Amino acid sequence: MTRRVRIANHSLKVPGSPRARRVLGAALVIGGILGFLPILGFWMVPLGLVILSVDSTRVRRWRRQMEVKHGAWLKKHYPRLAGLLGLSANGNSGNSKNRVNTEAPPHG
Numbered sequence: 001m002t003r004r005v006r007i008a009n010h011s012l013k014v015p016g017s018p019r020a021r022r023v024l025g026a027a028l029v030i031g032g033i034l035g036f037l038p039i040l041g042f043w044m045v046p047l048g049l050v051i052l053s054v055d056s057t058r059v060r061r062w063r064r065q066m067e068v069k070h071g072a073w074l075k076k077h078y079p080r081l082a083g084l085l086g087l088s089a090n091g092n093s094g095n096s097k098n099r100v101n102t103e104a105p106p107h108g
Contacts, residue, residue: 005053018055032045
């Protein structure tokens with residue numbers, strides 16, 4: 001069973017197994033730290049943290065705080081881009097589009 005992580009208007013499939021998510025998230029963070037090497041990249045760190053946030057309340061809290069902080073900055077300086085990314089103009093973060101969805105998809 002796979003799960004989906006939603007941030008703004010983007011959705012990622014992540015493994016259904018907590019162990020597989022932790023291994024994948026940790027591998028992406030470690031690979032991102034080595035982003036100066038060929039093939040690896042610094043883009044791997046935030047992706048790994050998003051995957052880890054599915055299971056870790058500490059990482060999820062930190063990710064949400066950063067999302068709110070950067071979302072507010074983006075809405076202030078680039079409101080049109082914020083709208084395209086699914087951030088509402090009224091200070092709320094929209095209709096949960098940019099929250100981590102840890103629910104399994106319906107079977108059928």
